[in-house]
Amino acid sequence: MSCVTSPLSAAEPADRPPHGPVRLSRSVGALVGLLSVAAALAAGHLVAGFVGLSASPYLAVGNTAIDLTPLPLKDFAVRTFGTHDKLVLLSGMALVIAVLALVAGVISRRSPLPGTILAVLLGLVGVAAVFNRPDTGQLGVFAPVVSLAVGVVVFRYLHGLAMRRALDDQSSAEPATGIGDQAPSRRTFLVSSAAVAVGAGVAGLGGQLFGNRVNVEASRNAVGTLVAKTKAPAIPAGADFTKDGTVSFITPGKDFYRVDTALTVPRILAEDWSLRVHGMVDRELNLSYNDLRGRDLVEQTVTMTCVSNEVGGPYISTATFVGVPLRDVLAEAGVKPGTEQLFSTSVDGWTCGSPVDVVMDPARGALLALGMNGEPLPVEHGFPVRIVVPGLYGYVSATKWVTDIELTTYAARQGYWIDRGWGVQGPIKTQSRIDSPQGFARVPAGKVVISGVAWAQPTGIAKVEVRVDGGPWQQALLAADVSNSAWRMWRTEFDLKGGGHNVECRATDKSGYTQTDQRVSVVPDGATGWHSVSFTVQA
Ligand SMILES: Nc1nc2c(c(=O)[nH]1)N[C@H]1C(S)=C(S)[C@@H](COP(=O)(O)O)O[C@H]1N2
Ligand SMILES: [Mo]
Numbered sequence: 001m002s003c004v005t006s007p008l009s010a011a012e013p014a015d016r017p018p019h020g021p022v023r024l025s026r027s028v029g030a031l032v033g034l035l036s037v038a039a040a041l042a043a044g045h046l047v048a049g050f051v052g053l054s055a056s057p058y059l060a061v062g063n064t065a066i067d068l069t070p071l072p073l074k075d076f077a078v079r080t081f082g083t084h085d086k087l088v089l090l091s092g093m094a095l096v097i098a099v100l101a102l103v104a105g106v107i108s109r110r111s112p113l114p115g116t117i118l119a120v121l122l123g124l125v126g127v128a129a130v131f132n133r134p135d136t137g138q139l140g141v142f143a144p145v146v147s148l149a150v151g152v153v154v155f156r157y158l159h160g161l162a163m164r165r166a167l168d169d170q171s172s173a174e175p176a177t178g179i180g181d182q183a184p185s186r187r188t189f190l191v192s193s194a195a196v197a198v199g200a201g202v203a204g205l206g207g208q209l210f211g212n213r214v215n216v217e218a219s220r221n222a223v224g225t226l227v228a229k230t231k232a233p234a235i236p237a238g239a240d241f242t243k244d245g246t247v248s249f250i251t252p253g254k255d256f257y258r259v260d261t262a263l264t265v266p267r268i269l270a271e272d273w274s275l276r277v278h279g280m281v282d283r284e285l286n287l288s289y290n291d292l293r294g295r296d297l298v299e300q301t302v303t304m305t306c307v308s309n310e311v312g313g314p315y316i317s318t319a320t321f322v323g324v325p326l327r328d329v330l331a332e333a334g335v336k337p338g339t340e341q342l343f344s345t346s347v348d349g350w351t352c353g354s355p356v357d358v359v360m361d362p363a364r365g366a367l368l369a370l371g372m373n374g375e376p377l378p379v380e381h382g383f384p385v386r387i388v389v390p391g392l393y394g395y396v397s398a399t400k401w402v403t404d405i406e407l408t409t410y411a412a413r414q415g416y417w418i419d420r421g422w423g424v425q426g427p428i429k430t431q432s433r434i435d436s437p438q439g440f441a442r443v444p445a446g447k448v449v450i451s452g453v454a455w456a457q458p459t460g461i462a463k464v465e466v467r468v469d470g471g472p473w474q475q476a477l478l479a480a481d482v483s484n485s486a487w488r489m490w491r492t493e494f495d496l497k498g499g500g501h502n503v504e505c506r507a508t509d510k511s512g513y514t515q516t517d518q519r520v521s522v523v524p525d526g527a528t529g530w531h532s533v534s535f536t537v538q539a
Pocket of ligand 2: 259305306307308393394395
């Protein structure tokens with residue numbers, strides 16, 4: 001047979017022994033695995049840049065992980081990492097994927113099959129995640145499919161090059177072959193690897209840039225000033241005790257706490273936004289942004305609170321919101337008898353349910369809010385439109401980027417956090433917090449000022465008491481009363497000797513209820529107990 005005599009086939013026996021069958025070194029295998037996965041993720045991110053970033057397999061897997069995380073773990077993450085929890089999640093995912101990629105590469109040293117299988121499996125995880133996201137369009141599934149294909153193709157391509165290179169190396173160990181370091185296959189492998197690395201970087205970055213091209217800031221700016229017909233009372237100068245260490249009455253935008261499940265903030269233009277009001281109503285409504293802003297706007301100063309706020313915690317902030325009374329919109333739709341729940345959905349699929357009687361209560365003044373502290377809503381706080389209901393924790397009321405309101409019963413629909421073990425009703429509990437002195441502070445001897453905030457939306461605060469080292473309660477001076485739906489600042493003074501001290505506070509609301517000393521954690525419907533702070537007075 002002719003092939004037997006060809007020089008190529010004559011060399012064939014040398015491909016195998018003396019070192020056994022050809023296989024990649026561990027590091028080359030690992031590199032092939034790592035580069036292929038990087039290429040796959042970057043390709044997916046690039047396509048997602050065009051069809052909507054939430055379709056990026058990496059982000060979709062992250063978002064799915066957030067939705068599937070068991071409650072105790074989520075609690076732990078928020079407690080430990082605070083608002084950095086998402087960065088920690090994304091970094092953790094990168095680490096896990098990198099390890100999987102390394103393993104896939106290393107177990108594919110002889111044959112590309114194990115790595116190919118792993119690439120397909122990882123790709124399918126991405127497809128499943130994107131497929132199950134509520135916030136990806138119909139084209140969204142292209143991103144993970146392209147990602148899967150790129151992952152497999154790049155893996156097989158680089159693996160093939162690396163095998164040829166390994167083959168050359170092995171034969172170059174034989175004295176007669178004369179193939180040195182400059183073997184074309186070695187150079188091809190290195191150049192291809194570098195090209196894949198650079199390509200992945202460019203594709204990933206491109207997807208990110210292109211995905212963020214939606215100019216939501218331009219849309220925000222175009223909104224201009226939102227002028228309220230019914231203004232909130234001006235905030236009097238004596239509404240806080242910032243000189244004595246309390247936070248400011250109105251929370252500056254950059255300090256306003258942020259809690260949501262969104263890995264990337266939804267970017268919706270006001271001109272593209274619409275709200276559907278449907279379910280147990282006489283007339284279904286479809287409202288555009290201009291429909292809302294053309295109405296008589298109302299201002300309300302409201303202290304928002306997160307149910308995850310531990311005693312003494314930071315997840316509470318105050319703003320003056322401007323918007324359309326939710327009650328008016330619902331009256332227009334005509335809420336049918338028997339309706340219990342206002343079930344609202346965000347563009348990213350997050351949902352929550354608020355009691356209809358609370359939302360309809362004219363004394364509460366629930367809002368479809370368009371603006372906050374004199375500006376259109378910041379993107380991370382729900383631009384173009386969010387719901388604000390005084391007196392309810394955010395998880396049962398404060399839907400950001402809201403696009404759908406369904407009037408329904410509690411039996412019919414369950415909001416995002418209700419499925420995850422939180423209470424169906426989420427009225428804000430009467431609470432107070434010591435802002436100064438801070439824990440473990442060292443303060444000068446003499447008169448020590450103790451100050452803080454108290455809240456009981458929508459009832460209002462009547463009294464705050466403070467005691468030191470378990471002594472008698474002393475009534476604190478309350479700052480100006482701005483609104484029952486907002487917090488109230490307080491301050492008092494104690495003459496204290498040098499050494500360690502402990503201070504506690506408790507609030508009484510305008511219904512006469514004094515907050516309990518019983519310590520419970522945030523699950524299922526908000527923490528209770530007195531805040532206490534230990535500090536040292538210098539001798
Ligand atoms: N779309 C969306 N809206 C949401 C959430 C969310 O995860 N997604 N979180 C809610 C919770 S738990 C709270 S406490 C408030 C926080 O609002 P803020 O981030 O503007 O302070 O938003 C609510 N609205
Ligand atoms: Mo929350």
